[in-house]
Amino acid sequence: MKTGILGGGQLAGMLVMAGIPLGFDFTVLTPDSESCAAQHVKLLLSDFTDKKALHDLADWSDLITFEFENIPAESINYLERYTDVRPGLKSLKTSQDRLHEKEFFSGLGIPCVPFYPVNSLKDLHKGADILGLPAVLKCRTHGYDGKGQVVLRHIEDSESAFNLLGSKPGILEKLIDFDREISVVAARSISGETAFYTISENIHHNGILHFAMTKPCDPVQEQAEFYARLLLEKLNYSGVLALEFFQTGDSLIANEYAPRVHNSGHWTIEGAKTSQFENHLRAISGMRLGSTALKSVAATVNLIGSVPDRAQIPGNSNIYLHDYGKAPRPGRKVGHITVCADNMRDLGKLVPEFLIRQQLMK
Amino acid sequence: MKTGILGGGQLAGMLVMAGIPLGFDFTVLTPDSESCAAQHVKLLLSDFTDKKALHDLADWSDLITFEFENIPAESINYLERYTDVRPGLKSLKTSQDRLHEKEFFSGLGIPCVPFYPVNSLKDLHKGADILGLPAVLKCRTHGYDGKGQVVLRHIEDSESAFNLLGSKPGILEKLIDFDREISVVAARSISGETAFYTISENIHHNGILHFAMTKPCDPVQEQAEFYARLLLEKLNYSGVLALEFFQTGDSLIANEYAPRVHNSGHWTIEGAKTSQFENHLRAISGMRLGSTALKSVAATVNLIGSVPDRAQIPGNSNIYLHDYGKAPRPGRKVGHITVCADNMRDLGKLVPEFLIRQQLMK
Numbered sequence: 001m002k003t004g005i006l007g008g009g010q011l012a013g014m015l016v017m018a019g020i021p022l023g024f025d026f027t028v029l030t031p032d033s034e035s036c037a038a039q040h041v042k043l044l045l046s047d048f049t050d051k052k053a054l055h056d057l058a059d060w061s062d063l064i065t066f067e068f069e070n071i072p073a074e075s076i077n078y079l080e081r082y083t084d085v086r087p088g089l090k091s092l093k094t095s096q097d098r099l100h101e102k103e104f105f106s107g108l109g110i111p112c113v114p115f116y117p118v119n120s121l122k123d124l125h126k127g128a129d130i131l132g133l134p135a136v137l138k139c140r141t142h143g144y145d146g147k148g149q150v151v152l153r154h155i156e157d158s159e160s161a162f163n164l165l166g167s168k169p170g171i172l173e174k175l176i177d178f179d180r181e182i183s184v185v186a187a188r189s190i191s192g193e194t195a196f197y198t199i200s201e202n203i204h205h206n207g208i209l210h211f212a213m214t215k216p217c218d219p220v221q222e223q224a225e226f227y228a229r230l231l232l233e234k235l236n237y238s239g240v241l242a243l244e245f246f247q248t249g250d251s252l253i254a255n256e257y258a259p260r261v262h263n264s265g266h267w268t269i270e271g272a273k274t275s276q277f278e279n280h281l282r283a284i285s286g287m288r289l290g291s292t293a294l295k296s297v298a299a300t301v302n303l304i305g306s307v308p309d310r311a312q313i314p315g316n317s318n319i320y321l322h323d324y325g326k327a328p329r330p331g332r333k334v335g336h337i338t339v340c341a342d343n344m345r346d347l348g349k350l351v352p353e354f355l356i357r358q359q360l361m362k
Numbered sequence: 363m364k365t366g367i368l369g370g371g372q373l374a375g376m377l378v379m380a381g382i383p384l385g386f387d388f389t390v391l392t393p394d395s396e397s398c399a400a401q402h403v404k405l406l407l408s409d410f411t412d413k414k415a416l417h418d419l420a421d422w423s424d425l426i427t428f429e430f431e432n433i434p435a436e437s438i439n440y441l442e443r444y445t446d447v448r449p450g451l452k453s454l455k456t457s458q459d460r461l462h463e464k465e466f467f468s469g470l471g472i473p474c475v476p477f478y479p480v481n482s483l484k485d486l487h488k489g490a491d492i493l494g495l496p497a498v499l500k501c502r503t504h505g506y507d508g509k510g511q512v513v514l515r516h517i518e519d520s521e522s523a524f525n526l527l528g529s530k531p532g533i534l535e536k537l538i539d540f541d542r543e544i545s546v547v548a549a550r551s552i553s554g555e556t557a558f559y560t561i562s563e564n565i566h567h568n569g570i571l572h573f574a575m576t577k578p579c580d581p582v583q584e585q586a587e588f589y590a591r592l593l594l595e596k597l598n599y600s601g602v603l604a605l606e607f608f609q610t611g612d613s614l615i616a617n618e619y620a621p622r623v624h625n626s627g628h629w630t631i632e633g634a635k636t637s638q639f640e641n642h643l644r645a646i647s648g649m650r651l652g653s654t655a656l657k658s659v660a661a662t663v664n665l666i667g668s669v670p671d672r673a674q675i676p677g678n679s680n681i682y683l684h685d686y687g688k689a690p691r692p693g694r695k696v697g698h699i700t701v702c703a704d705n706m707r708d709l710g711k712l713v714p715e716f717l718i719r720q721q722l723m724k
Contacts, residue, residue, distance in 0.1 A: 013382075017379055021379075288675065288678065310648075
């Protein structure tokens with residue numbers, strides 16, 4: 001199966017690693033010759049908007065997918081004329097615009113934080129009035145890892161907040177108190193089969209995911225799956241998708257979804273019977289989905305800034321290094337470690353130890 | 363860690379897949395542009411004897427290893443002048459010559475089948491007389507997958523047997539009745555740490571391994587580890603090694619060893635906490651060894667001739683496909699399937715089902 005991937009980061013790299021044993025052949029389109037997927041696969045170096053390159057990729061591929069959601073929708077639209085792109089345009093476009101995403105959630109009855117569209121300073125004032133402060137003003141598009149958002153605590157800061165985000169169309173979201181953040185990674189195949197991984201509890205720091213820990217038998221698993229299934233069905237989705245929630249009390253409030261494999265699901269490589277990467281490829285290519293059952297409880301610990309010395313990785317342990325092959329840089333996600341354990345107690349002990357050792361707990 | 367690999371088959375491919383997440387960078391030297399490792403990594407196309415290419419590889423590499431044992435010893439000797447080659451020359455050379463290998467086993471007190479060196483037809487007669495018939499006449503070098511050997515049942519067939527193997531230096535080995543074939547995959551790091559995987563019981567057909575099934579808590583595990591440890595120590599070995607045995611009653615009789623990752627250990631990718639491929643790289647690069655403990659009981663089923671249609675792979679199961687990306691050809695090892703199960707009873711049920719489905723049980 002000749003599969004084109006748009007985007008050349010670590011997600012593309014891990015898709016390739018999962019697909020080669022299944023007999024997939026890959027080409028990665030990326031504008032960046034330093035893409036870390038270059039370790040694994042041939043790159044087609046080009047902007048995502050270059051028609052010639054897109055056409056070449058479509059021509060070569062039986063199937064195209066993408067590893068991040070900021071691919072221009074017009075490019076997907078163009079590619080869909082020539083070949084199958086999975087997940088398709090609707091799933092991508094809805095996730096690209098925070099307003100459309102929230103409206104889509106609301107339309108399906110998936111609870112989300114109260115929000116108000118902001119096209120002008122006047123809208124912002126009105127929104128602040130309706131929702132109450134504090135609230136978060138976010139760009140509608142191109143936000144990730146905490147970028148493109150500002151917390152508004154006092155109405156008199158409205159103008160500077162609006163200016164800070166470049167006076168672009170935005171969305172004001174009520175800042176809610178929540179008990180924790182969780183996500184569910186879900187898969188749906190082209191024949192409509194669905195599967196769900198064990199939810200993870202996610203800890204962010206400066207807007208970047210720092211660790212994600214599986215929560216087997218959690219009371220909100222069923223609720224998370226219910227909303228994720230609804231989303232998959234209504235998007236007529238194929239592939240893997242991650243749906244992030246805030247939890248307050250017993251209730252889940254959808255935050256956003258990513259129409260792709262997701263950082264909070266990296267633990268599935270070692271911790272689940274089938275990784276999210278393999279299941280994404282199974283889902284989009286007409287294979288049956290692999291089992292999402294746990295092999296062991298597991299956590300993903302992101303490596304921010306630099307990768308530890310390999311010689312420091314303990315032996316004979318349940319610690320698995322994933323070095324993305326990126327140059328070290330403060331604040332950059334350069335790899336992750338999966339920690340597996342026989343039970344949550346052991347996992348709870350191992351993970352903080354690792355966080356401290358990696359100086360992630362700053 | 364820049365690591366050169368001599369040989370570009372599936373073993374090189376799986377080493378690369380295991381090494382990339384650990385931050386290894388690879389170059390594969392192979393004479394064959396169709397090498398299946400080409401899916402994963404840049405190839406240096408050259409004969410194994412080309413000094414210029416060897417020098418280029420040594421120059422680029424921090425470390426060199428090999429994926430099969432028929433690399434000319436002179437090439438390893440040459441490379442060792444410029445960089446570290448692990449496992450080294452002695453481990454390779456001893457395994458390349460069946461006579462030296464058996465003499466080495468005997469010298470260490472590792473039981474092996476009675477044997478007799480054959481340099482002439484006269485030697486063959488004498489050997490047949492001493493060992494008794496039936497016996498197997500084997501080439502001393504370059505035999506694999508049942509090639510380069512002939513069973514001698516009647517003394518009057520000696521001349522034709524000797525001619526059949528090209529009148530080359532050989533070894534006559536007593537053909538013994540055995541209950542089963544097993545192997546142990548073992549690792550030793552450069553600091554001398556050792557680790558052993560659960561033994562596997564191996565079923566061959568026409569000289570090719572068809573399946574290998576883990577045998578946890580087997581009474582001969584300890585005996586197999588004892589001999590393997592002895593071998594690792596006396597070779598001052600670094601890397602992964604497989605030692606194959608015949609078992610008769612409670613006793614193990616060493617057949618041969620492979621100074622590399624081994625087909626009977628492919629199940630470790632899904633079935634063990636650390637795969638043989640990762641542990642080979644850990645062992646040769648100064649890392650601590652990873653745990654060899656079972657994640658689940660597992661078996662490797664080789665795919666001979668062709669790979670099944672991906673759409674036929676059952677979903678939601680414990681079946682893992684490894685397609686080597688080779689052109690199908692009768693008798694060719696083109697991939698393998700790992701079957702995992704919670705217990706031996708389930709594994710026993712799954713594996714025959716798969717063997718039958720793959721028409722391996724002919």
